[in-house]
Amino acid sequence: EVQLVESGGGLIQPGGSLRLSCAASGFTVSSNYMTWVRQAPGKGLQWVSVIYRGGSTYYADSIKGRFTISRDNSRNTLYLQMNSLRAEDTAVYYCARGGRGDLWRGSFPYWGQGTLVTVSS
């Protein structure tokens, strides 16, 4: 069974750093397209970042240069390092896994439960 469990969220002051983790089970992180999506309170979904199977990484313009996506194959875990945090980064952060393997066309059928990041002084 595919499972994704996020952790690492919490209250952080503006300008601070936080690292989110997404522990995966039931599949291999490095063999899949993995992404982070966030949702500000009462708002819609916003795509944040992706790491491809081959290791290429891409980011939303709003967080480029501040956030870094990575994975630890030995721990089968996805990460999101967030630096220079701003109030507008406050959101629930979800990790998700792409579907359909080699036939992936951008969908994410598997999601974690999310972890809340609050940026406030």
Next chain:
Amino acid sequence: SYVLTQPPSVSVAPGQTAIITCGGIKIGSKTVHWYQQKPGQAPVLVVCDDSDRPSGIPERFSGSNSGNTATLTISRVEAGDEADYFCQVWDNSSDQGVFGGGTKLTVL
């Protein structure tokens, strides 16, 4: 960056058909996915690759995509379908995901 436009809300009576649109320039040339999200829960993929249904999703959920509009159709709407629905595409030109603003489906 690519923009997807959804109506903020759609209302429908039980048993009727709900149609939720997702507009984007030449969206018909892209692959559209749809997610259902209920309060306090993670999104659930209900339609992928324009019109496919993931395992476990009722046949009442269907999708189409052509021209500048993609559509999620929910037939024989039930109270349990009340949720927010988001369309999504992958922009291959920028390697970025894009979500629509979401549509709140209210079952009257």
